[in-house]
Amino acid sequence: MAENPLNGNTVSHSGRHKRSVGQWNKFWGNGRTLNITFINEAPEDIKKTIEKIIRQWEPSTNLTFTFNDAAKGDIRIKTDAQTNESYVGTDATLAPELEPTLRLAVDCEDPDFELTVLHEFGHALGLQHEHQHPKANIPWDKPKVYEFYKDNFQWTEEEVDGNLFSSLSTDLLLGPYDKDSIMHYVVDNELTLGDWEVRRNTRISKLDRRNMRKAYPKPGNSPL
Ligand SMILES: [Zn+2]
Numbered sequence: 001m002a003e004n005p006l007n008g009n010t011v012s013h014s015g016r017h018k019r020s021v022g023q024w025n026k027f028w029g030n031g032r033t034l035n036i037t038f039i040n041e042a043p044e045d046i047k048k049t050i051e052k053i054i055r056q057w058e059p060s061t062n063l064t065f066t067f068n069d070a071a072k073g074d075i076r077i078k079t080d081a082q083t084n085e086s087y088v089g090t091d092a093t094l095a096p097e098l099e100p101t102l103r104l105a106v107d108c109e110d111p112d113f114e115l116t117v118l119h120e121f122g123h124a125l126g127l128q129h130e131h132q133h134p135k136a137n138i139p140w141d142k143p144k145v146y147e148f149y150k151d152n153f154q155w156t157e158e159e160v161d162g163n164l165f166s167s168l169s170t171d172l173l174l175g176p177y178d179k180d181s182i183m184h185y186v187v188d189n190e191l192t193l194g195d196w197e198v199r200r201n202t203r204i205s206k207l208d209r210r211n212m213r214k215a216y217p218k219p220g221n222s223p224l
Contacts, residue, residue, distance in 0.1 A: 026088050026089030026090050026126045027090070027125075027126040027215045027216065028063060028074070028216075030062050030215075030216050031062050031216075032063060033063070033064040033065075033066055034063050034064065034065050034066070034075060035068070035070070035072075035073045036051075036054065036066065036067050036075045036077065037067070037070050037072070037073030037075070037076050037077065038067075038076075038077050038078075038079065039073075039076045039077065039078055039098070040078050042080070047067070047079075049108055050117055053114050053117040054121045056204055057121060057122070057125060057204065057212065060204070060208075060209040060212035060213055060216075061125065061212050061213075061216035062216040062219070063125075063216055072097070072098075074093075074101075075101050075124050076092075076098075076100045076101045076102065077100060078100035079104050080104075081103030081104055081105050082103075082105055083105050084105050084106055084116050084119075085102075085103050085120065086101065086121070086123035086124045087102070088124075088128055089123075089124070090126070092124065101124065102123075102124050104116065104117065104120065114202065115182065115200070115201065115202045118182045118203075119182050119183060122183050122208065123183075125212065125216075127183050127208070128168065129164075129183055129184070129185065130177070130179075130181035130183040131184050131185045131187065132164070132165075132166060132167050133167065134167040134168055134169070136177050138187060138196065139193040139194055139196050140165065141191055141192055141193050142165070144190070144191050145160060146160055148191060149164075164185065174215065175207055175210060175211050175214070176207070178205055178207040178208070179198050180206070181201060181207060182201050182202075182203065182205060182208055184198055184201055186198060186200050
């Protein structure tokens with residue numbers, strides 16, 4: 001799913017995935033090795049930087065991440081894309097062969113680089129948008145939101161609906177609503193009614209980690 005355009009001003013976004021938080025049927029098989037590859041010619045240091053960021057997720061899962069340049073990875077990263085987006089979990093297996101499943105448009109010098117990689121890889125692991133959690137109850141000023149995303153990112157109302165307003169059904173939830181989630185968009189106070197905002201989350205939150213432990217439990221460990 002697209003990274004929040006409010007997190008970075010230089011990229012355009014499109015809405016490929018429409019739901020949030022985590023759907024059980026999109027998680028990878030627990031205990032498996034996830035092969036992660038780069039499909040464009042990216043400098044080694046950038047690949048290493050991305051790998052290091054992605055590996056922040058690994059200890060909270062029961063998956064093994066391997067990185068290489070083979071063409072056929074489970075997750076295929078393109079570092080010079082036009083948008084920041086990712087297939088959600090095993091939806092990546094539906095992507096055309098040799099096409100990227102995780103796209104990055106953000107430059108590694110950008111202050112939002114790390115949070116963008118963390119967010120998009122959260123999608124790759126099966127997480128969806130936290131602001132679409134049914135308990136989020138964000139007091140959106142909807143006309144303003146439509147206008148803002150149209151003016152700044154050329155999003156249609158349908159894209160705004162899909163990426164911001166539509167909410168997950170409760171049976172797909174992993175845990176309680178988490179304003180600190182790396183999967184939460186920035187919510188500008190100007191785009192809500194009253195005094196309500198979510199600032200820029202830059203780290204994997206405690207509840208993000210708990211959700212990962214629920215999705216990919218290690219044998220013998222309580223997920224909580
Ligand atoms: Zn997203």
